[in-house]
Amino acid sequence: xxxxxxxxxxxxxxxxxxxxxxxxxxxxVFSVLSIGSGLLIFVTLAAVAIFLTTESIPAxxxxxxxxxxxxxxxxxxxxxxxxxxxxxxxxALLIAIPVSVGIxxxxxxxxxxxxxxxxGYMIDLLAAVPxxxxxxxxxxxxxxxxxxxxxxxxxxxGWIPLFAGEPTAPMRNLASASVVLAVxxxxxxxxxxxxxxxxxxxxxxxxxxxxxxxRWETIRTVVLPFGRGGVVAASMLGLGRALGETMAVLMxxxxxxxxxxxxxxxxxxxxxxxxxxxxxxxxxxxxxxxLIFTGLVLFVLTFVINAIARWxxxxxxxxx
Amino acid sequence: xxxxxxINVEDLNIxxxxxxxxxxxxxxxxxxxxxALIGPSGCGKSTxxxxxxxxxxxxxxxxxxxxxxxxxxxxxxxxxxPVNVRxxxxxxxxxxxxxxxxxxxxxxxxxxxxxxxxxxxSDADELVERALKGAxxxxxxxxxxxxxxxxxSGGQQQRLCIARTIAVKPEVVLMDEPCSALDPISTLxxxxxxxxxxxDYTIVIxxxxxxxxxxxxDRTGFFNxxxxxxxxxxxxxxxxxxxxxxxxxxxxxxxxxxxxx
Numbered sequence: 001x002x003x004x005x006x007x008x009x010x011x012x013x014x015x016x017x018x019x020x021x022x023x024x025x026x027x028x029v030f031s032v033l034s035i036g037s038g039l040l041i042f043v044t045l046a047a048v049a050i051f052l053t054t055e056s057i058p059a060x061x062x063x064x065x066x067x068x069x070x071x072x073x074x075x076x077x078x079x080x081x082x083x084x085x086x087x088x089x090x091x092a093l094l095i096a097i098p099v100s101v102g103i104x105x106x107x108x109x110x111x112x113x114x115x116x117x118x119x120g121y122m123i124d125l126l127a128a129v130p131x132x133x134x135x136x137x138x139x140x141x142x143x144x145x146x147x148x149x150x151x152x153x154x155x156x157x158g159w160i161p162l163f164a165g166e167p168t169a170p171m172r173n174l175a176s177a178s179v180v181l182a183v184x185x186x187x188x189x190x191x192x193x194x195x196x197x198x199x200x201x202x203x204x205x206x207x208x209x210x211x212x213x214x215r216w217e218t219i220r221t222v223v224l225p226f227g228r229g230g231v232v233a234a235s236m237l238g239l240g241r242a243l244g245e246t247m248a249v250l251m252x253x254x255x256x257x258x259x260x261x262x263x264x265x266x267x268x269x270x271x272x273x274x275x276x277x278x279x280x281x282x283x284x285x286x287x288x289x290x291l292i293f294t295g296l297v298l299f300v301l302t303f304v305i306n307a308i309a310r311w312x313x314x315x316x317x318x319x320x
Numbered sequence: 321x322x323x324x325x326x327i328n329v330e331d332l333n334i335x336x337x338x339x340x341x342x343x344x345x346x347x348x349x350x351x352x353x354x355x356a357l358i359g360p361s362g363c364g365k366s367t368x369x370x371x372x373x374x375x376x377x378x379x380x381x382x383x384x385x386x387x388x389x390x391x392x393x394x395x396x397x398x399x400x401x402p403v404n405v406r407x408x409x410x411x412x413x414x415x416x417x418x419x420x421x422x423x424x425x426x427x428x429x430x431x432x433x434x435x436x437x438x439x440x441x442s443d444a445d446e447l448v449e450r451a452l453k454g455a456x457x458x459x460x461x462x463x464x465x466x467x468x469x470x471x472x473s474g475g476q477q478q479r480l481c482i483a484r485t486i487a488v489k490p491e492v493v494l495m496d497e498p499c500s501a502l503d504p505i506s507t508l509x510x511x512x513x514x515x516x517x518x519x520d521y522t523i524v525i526x527x528x529x530x531x532x533x534x535x536x537x538d539r540t541g542f543f544n545x546x547x548x549x550x551x552x553x554x555x556x557x558x559x560x561x562x563x564x565x566x567x568x569x570x571x572x573x574x575x576x577x578x579x580x581x
Contacts, residue, residue, distance in 0.1 A: 113380065207417040207481070209378055211431035211488060212407030221430060225421040 048299070056293035058286050078294050080257040084269035085298070088174055088249065089242035091263065092181035097235050100186050104193035105219060120194065127187035135251030138180035143171050143252065150175065150264050165262030172254035174263040177271075180248045185238035192237065196230030197223055229313055236309030240302050246273040272298045326351050327372065327492065327522065332386030333551075334367055334376060341367050343551035345386070347541060354514060354523045356533035356560065359543030360575070364552025365526045368543070369494050372524060373409035374402040390492065407431075409492040410485035415501050416477035418469035418484070425465040427480055428452060431488035447487055455483035456513050475506025482513065486521070493517065495525040499532065511536050530576065534564050542572045 059074055103123065107116045150171050153163040167173065200223045208218040255270035255278070262268060272294045280291050327349035334342040342364035349355050357365040370376040371384045374395060388395050395405045410431075418427045428448045432439055439447070448465065452458040457479040461472070469480050478498055485493055495514075499507040514536045517523060527533050533540050541557035556569045567573045 201417075203413060203415060203417040204419065206375065206378065206413065207419065207484075208430070208434075210373065210375055210406055210411035210413075211434060211484065212403050213431075213434050214403050217434050221434070222419065225419075 052292055052296040052299055056289055056296050059289035059293040074290070074293065077257075077290060078297055080259060081270055081272045081275055081294055082297060082301070083259050084174065084257075085243055085271040085273070085301075087261075087263070087269065088178050088181060088253075088271055089239055091175070091178035092185060092242045093235055093239055095179065095182035096186045096189055096238060097231070099182075100189035100234070100238075101193055101231060103186075103190045104197055105223070107190075107194050108197040109215070109219060109223065120191075123187050123190050123194075126183070127191070131184060131245060131247040132251070134180055134184055135248040138176065138248055138252045139172070142180065143176050144169075146176055146179065147171050154264055161261045162263050165260070165265040167264035168266055171264070171266065172252055173266045174253065174269040177249045177253045177269075178263070180252055181242045181245055184245060184248060185242050188241060189231075189234040189238045192234035193227065193231050196227040196234075200226045229315070233309050233313040236305055236312070240305050240309075243302050243305065244273055244298065245271075246277045250274040250277050326391075327524075328387075328389040329372075330387040330389070332368070332371060332384060332388060334364065334371055334384045335382065336379070337381035340551045342543075343553055345554045347554060347557055349522060349524060350539065351522050352518055352520070353538040354518050354525060354536050355557075356537035356540045357524065357526045357543060358528075358530055358533050358540060358575075359552070359555075360545065361528075362548075362552070363543040363545040365541075365543045366496050367552070368554075369496055369524060369526050370411075372492070372494055373411055374405050375411060377402070407488055408490050409494060410488065410490035412478070412481050412485055412493065412495045412498045414497045416474060416481050418472075418477050418480050420468070420470050422469060423466045424452075424461050424469045424472070424480060427469040428483050428487050430484055451483040451487035452480075454486050454517070455479045456509060456516075457483055473506070475502050475509055478502060478506070478510060479513065482510075482517075486517070490521065492522045492524065495523065497526050497528060500528060507532070530564075534560055540564070542567070542569070542575060544571050544575070 103119070107119050107123075111119060147169055150167050150173075154165070154167050157163045158165075204222045204226065205218055208222045213221060249271045250273075253270060253274060254267045255275065256267040257270060258268045260268040276291045276295055280288070283291055327347075329345055329347040329349075332342070332345040333340060334345075345368060357369065359365050367376060372388060372390075376382050376384055384396065386396070390405075390409065393400070395402075395409075418424075419430055422430060425444075425448050428451050429439070429444055432444075432447065449458060449462075452461060457476060460476060461467075461480075464471075469477065472480060478501075482493075482498075499510050502510065511532065514523060514525065518538075525533075525536065537560045539557060540560045540563040542555045542563065543552050544555045545552045555571050556563070556567065558568070563572060564576055567576060
């Protein structure tokens with residue numbers, strides 16, 4: 001500071017001419033690096049897509065000749081897996097969204113400030129737990145604990161197709177997998193929703209309060225409409241995670257391959273990701289192609305979900 | 321509609337946490353009149369205004385001590401529900417804040433629909449028309465009631481907010497620098513409206529603009545602050561003519577004549 005101030009005028013001044021003497025080295029390096037990093041994403045994505053597509057071609061062309069497995073077609077093999085994946089994820093979201101929105105609202109609008117930040121950290125911590133730990137916890141601890149609930153639902157609400165059928169212990173069914181998935185997607189939905197709720201303009205909330213709105217009415221008339229797009233986007237992000245989740249499902253679910261809606265029955269469903277993980281180590285040839293084909297389906301599915309999420313956010317994002 | 325009631329403030333101290341922002345306010349506000357509050361920035365006039373409908377306390381850590389009687393009832397009595405106070409004492413803010421997700425019509429009805437009150441379609445139509453006419457906005461928006469309130473101009477949005485406030489039939493309407501974000505023509509429209517509104521409502525308006533205070537108000541209160549970190553005080557309140565021509569306190573005179581502030 002002081003040296004600059006005392007330096008003679010000549011040394012401080014800019015070059016005499018303003019024409020650029022070629023590009024600065026730092027700028028070029030930085031621009032190459034950042035463009036390269038950006039391109040790398042495209043290359044990686046393309047590489048994955050190309051790998052999935054080319055490797056699954058044998059399965060698509062040679063559908064009825066899988067070694068070991070009996071006669072069934074590509075579609076017959078894949079569709080139940082897609083069904084199981086989507087059903088488990090959908091139920092997980094159904095459980096997670098109301099809870100997440102509740103927690104997010106509590107943190108953003110009800111909890112005292114210190115408690116809110118503590119709770120925020122806990123939620124973030126929940127997101128950091130590896131899925132294999134959730135799998136262990138779900139399989140060993142949660143499944144037996146859920147058994148009475150399932151028996152209750154089956155006995156009194158068995159007339160609802162979802163709870164029909166004959167649940168048998170241990171309850172390694174789709175419902176248990178969905179509950180664990182719900183816990184796993186909870187942090188991301190909560191975190192994103194909380195951020196959106198916190199961005200509600202103060203002036204809007206005061207407008208509602210000044211009209212004589214209670215806290216809940218303020219949330220209903222101002223906070224929820226403002227945050228709706230964000231909650232939808234958060235849910236889609238959660239859905240993306242639930243669709244691809246492997247370990248937890250693998251460790252909890254006793255697999256099957258049906259289109260059964262009876263989520264309490266054991267050995268009826270499986271997810272694409274868990275199926276690949278359980279079989280890929282021993283698969284080869286056309287069997288491997290078949291697994292890769294299911295992977296391609298999952299890739300497209302998550303891609304579409306994310307695209308829809310983006311579209312919804314862009315459409316209903318906070319205006320002005 | 322219940323008759324507008326006088327507001328009686330006794331020894332009101334207003335705090336933000338430990339900080340005493342406004343000290344020892346005593347004030348009587350007459351019914352069906354316009355009371356303007358003027359003073360330099362940071363003197364606590366807006367803070368004081370927000371204690372009249374208990375909006376001050378929605379800021380974390382903020383509270384007020386003292387008595388504010390409306391219709392003989394102390395609104396700071398522990399038995400009083402602030403939600404009910406705010407239904408009787410409406411508020412218009414510095415910046416127009418219509419609900420962005422609602423149409424013009426729904427904005428007007430927003431306060432009425434709170435508290436799970438049901439309202440028939442025809443009653444709602446009538447109320448929307450009456451409130452918008454009351455806010456001098458009806459002719460400009462009657463053909464586009466279902467369009468979003470955010471599509472209006474700034475001045476129209478502010479009048480929409482006034483319509484929303486009077487739709488719940490309050491006794492008192494508080495205005496916190498309602499024209500500070502508006503152009504002169506929109507300001508004139510709001511000032512005309514204030515003249516009409518005082519037929520039915522008791523109005524308290526905070527303004528930075530002394531000309532505005534002298535144009536719209538019957539009585540004017542002058543707030544001042546001794547220095548940064550010191551609490552604001554009500555220096556004097558009197559008929560607007562008296563305040564602007566023959567104030568009792570020299571501080572008021574200095575401020576009015578533009579010697580500071």
